[in-house]
Amino acid sequence: MSFLIREGFLSVCLLQSQLITMLKNIFVLLRYFTFWLLFFLLERCVFLLYYIHRLKGVSFYEFIQVYFYGAWMDASMAGYICAIPALLFVIVWLFGIKKFPITIVKIYTWLLVGLFSFLTVVNFNIYREWGTKINFRALEFAFGSPAEAFSSSESSPVFLSLFIFAVLTSAGIFLSRLIIEYRIFRGGNFAIRLLLSVLMLGFNFLAIRGGWQLSPMNESMAYFSLKPLLNYAAVNTEWSLVHDILNNKYNNSNPFKYYSPSEAKSIVKGLYLKPNTATTDVLTTRTPNVVLIIMESFTGNVVESLDGEKGVAPQTEKLISEGLFFNHIYASGGRTDKGVVAVLSAFPAQGRRSIMKENSKQVKIPALSQSFAGKGYSTSFFYGGESRFFNMRSYLLSHNYQKIVDKSDFDPKDMNSKWGAYDGAVYTRMLSDLKTAQAPFFSTMLTLTNHEPFELPSTPRFKGEEIENKFRSTAYYADSCVGAFIREAKKQSWYKNTLFIIVADHGHYLPRTNLEIFDPQRYRIPLLFFGEVIKPEFRGVKIEKAGSQNDLAATLLNQVAIKSDAYTWSKDLLNPGVAGFAFFNWEHGLGFVSPQQAISYDIVGDNIVFRQDSANTSSDKLLLKYGKACMQHVYQQYVDY
DSSP states (O other), rough: OOHHHHHHHHHHHHHHHHHHHHHHHHHHHHHHHHHHHHHHHHHHHHHHHHHHGTTOOHHHHHHHHHHHHHHHHHHHHHHHHHHHHHHHHHHHHHHHHHHOHHHHHHHHHHHHHHHHHHHHHHHHHHHHSSSSSSSSSHHHHHHHHHHHHHHHHHTHHHHHHHHHHHHHHHHHHHHHHHHHOOOOOOOOOOHHHHHHHHHHHHHHHHHHTSEEEOOOOOOOOOOSSSHHHHHHHHHHHHHHHHHHHHHHOOSSSSOOOOSSSHHHHHHHHHHHOOSSSSSOOOBBSOOOOOEEEEETTTEEEEGGGTTOOOTTHHHHHHHHHEEEEEEEEEOOSSHHHHHHHHHHHOOOOOBOOOGGGHHHHOOOOOSHHHHHHHHTTOOOOOESSSSTTHHHHHHHHHHHHOEEEEEGGGGGGGOOOOSSHHHHHHHHHHHHHTTOOOOSSSEEEEEOSSSSSSOSSSSSOOOOOOOOHHHHHHHHHHHHHHHHHHHHHHHHTTTEEEEEEEEEEEOOOOTTTTOTOOGGGGGGEEEEEEEEHHHHHHHOEEEEOOEETTHHHHHHHHTTTOOOOTTTTTTTTTTTTTTOOOOEEEETEEEEEEESSSEEETTTTEEEEEEESSOOTTTTTHHHHHHHHHHHHHHHHHHHH
């Protein structure tokens, strides 16, 4: 009897020992998982501290919500990271392999800590410039145009960024050594080990998915606030990046599905109906030369006539007083590749995508260069930078630009900007080439000096190392170059028969610094017609009608009696029967401007984050309907091309 009792006691002890061993192994994995939750929390703290100046008025409760909502997505990303170590752990434990690859897991962990710390620092500049965290487009930009990407980042505080990177990496490695236990406790019944292994892998999968609910983890689950910065802080950077890469590489469906395709198309068609009224003729000739100047980052915030700062663009102000000025124009998006397509092809920005990058699609949209070439115009394009930037050269050639001048055509002495030749040198080359250009001609200039890192070939107009003053100085330089170009052009034989058009490729958050990505003022830009071909009665006139970059095509072509039917996203701003409105979008949202109101809508958070007239909500439903239909339809066209 005593023998049986002793054997039973030993069996219980053995079972207890095995259970303790198994629990210890479970805690090993839990500790690894917990480390990543804590590291992501640290990442989030760094992001919020960096932008603490934008969080005035945010309550303590809202701060806590950032971490509460972010933890859900953090757990999903931690699940992805833990998948490989967990699988290795289970194989070693289940099959009794004697040696666990501790060194491999440590290297794996520390490499990810370093990579994620780097992404955290990179986010500082990307969020400031693009109003979003690092995504597929940012990587595409970095790997496709590394020199340009490096130049774009140079206005960031380098030493502060390196310091934060070093501190965050060191803190991550220290935490890993403190929390993670790189070992396996041997023993345990095989059947129980198998069951626990399946359960552990199952729970890891559940963490990746985000829970049992019908919808798997997505970015909207981290959104909780009407303040976009708080939502971006809650979103796990690495999770968002991985899914954005997968969506862009392997998902070609339309993510904007608010209406049936036919209904969205009908709404947009109603907005762009061609009126029966005739356009107002403002030119003295139907066959002028056309010089189109697309100015880099020339935001309305530096143009006094657009409620911008005084003294930054005096030459533009002088031209406005003598030309025909459209003073309620908005950029379609926030990047040069999108702005060039909006100006030349009247095709709106497509949120996260860029049609310029895809040759099979961009060849199917029209362009002003094609329309003018079809009427016997010679065409040329001048740019001081790399014309292959973001596939632009392919776009230009496939749209009948017969001559392209870029950085490869300038002397080394002119290549004194990180982007290429300064604007002054490019204008000089343009003036020289136009002397022998076959008339009539359609010539386009894309400037570049007013771009990060905001370098100048001369003494800055605005003193100081603050990024705001650097931007003011390069904007002043860009403006002075336009003025000098016009003065020299007046001496040329072709001047009297030339229409000059000045427009920005996109707006900018500088020099104000307080403009969020959703603020319509960030998209407001100048559009100016200038030259002796403008009838005297229209010189000095301002057109108050709201419009977009896209509207340049129809407005211009109708003045020179060239059909504009192919530009379905363009309306004639000089036709009195055309309604005034503008549509713009960014990575995660859209905006719509009417004569009485302007709203911005966060697509992921599904809420209106800006109203120009905060006391008036009566038009929200209608403007949101227009904006959603435009976003859905333009993206569907992009997909279908």
